[in-house]
Amino acid sequence: MTAKRIAFLQELLAFIGLKDRLHLEWISSAEAQKFVQVMSDFTEKIRNLGPSPLGPSYKDQMIPIHKTGVENAKKSQKVA
Amino acid sequence: MQKRVRKWLEEEVVDVFVAYIEQKGHILPHVFSPDSLEECALLHPGLQRYPLEEIALELAEEDPELRIGILARECTKRSLNVLSTWNQLDQGQLIPMEVSCCPSLLQEHARCSYLNPDQPGELKTLYGLDPNACTQEVEALEQEELYSHWTYEFSKCIKCYGCRDICPLCFCRECSLEHTDLVHTGEMLTEVPIFHLVRAVHMAGRCIDCGLCEEACPVNIPLRLLYRKVNEIIVKTFDYYTGTDMETAPLNILGQEIACQANPL
């Protein structure tokens, strides 16, 4: 059930533009080696993807897009 | 249609009938009863759509024995199916009178508020997403571009909760979108578009693509596109067609029996 939900959520995030940032793995406390492996791989993958746009810089990105949108709207007198 | 409704009320096929009436130039939803049969002359399907299922649900709650007739467009039929799947109403109590108005072989556009969908303006095509696009076109864009388009759309949200209030399938008494830990109140340009993502996840297995949410959105966010994608994922993962399949929705865990097995070490 959880696996299906996570698969569903991964596809939804890919549609929004945040692909490959969610991963699900079942690891028991006795499988230490597997835990290390999974964590290192995932960290490497995320590092290659770059910082998430939903981090602390979210508002800094948001406001320019919004501002340009508002300015353009005023110039062309059209509604977005 | 007016004659049929009148006949139904006279012959006591139904106790009340939920449809639209013309009042001072406006088409408004109305509950016709056998006490005032002359009102049936003013019955008018009209182009505007309201969530009639919500009226039927309120009537059914007050009086479980009432036989309710309802003017059922294709979207209404689908939402009644989904509501009965989620145990919100008893299909035996509702007697739908079917109206066919969705696009078909004989007509290209629907005969309702989607008669001729609006074309998006210049600014929207530049920064946002075309609400009439199909999901394959949207998925073909690059991740970064897609992200900035969606961010533009979600940043316009004024959190009026109109999409949730008008949705015929949002029946939860305690809505998780009102939970202060999830959705912060009083913050515009929220950090994460959590409102819309939570709503999209909850619409899985429920949304029947009636489009009332997009019509109620004051800032024209392409909600139908998002929920259509969500339901495509449901079809792909669970092979469940919302609105036509009558089994329990796949993401509905209420009522499921979980077997616990003892596993001694």
Add this chain to the structure above:
Amino acid sequence: MDYKLVPSVCSYCGTGCGLLYRVVNGKITGTWPMKSHPVNQGKLCIKGWNMHQFINSDIRLKFPLIKLNGHFKRATWDKAIGYAAKKFQEVVQRYGPESIGVLVSAKVSNEENYLAQKLARAALGTNNVDHCARL
């Protein structure tokens, strides 16, 4: 079982969006926008969507109240108005007329707004009149 949908106008701001009240057995239980209304065309803001809540709220004022010893006590209209007038006069005498500000709102009618600014300018003698929309 009486179910009615009553068309009306939102009373919050000056825009005046069209509303439909869902009335069950004479009690307002919900609000929908009016899709064919020229002003809002089926869209509402969050205040409009919740118009039904304040109508039946149990914290609405039902009669005039005067605060005595930290508690609100019920009073008649004459007593309440007289008390307010007396207090206003005390403030004007002590601090001057410019110390009073009057704030009007879009929730009351234009005629009432006119009366409020007339009260401020002519009766109280202050020019400090403003509107909630300017905030």
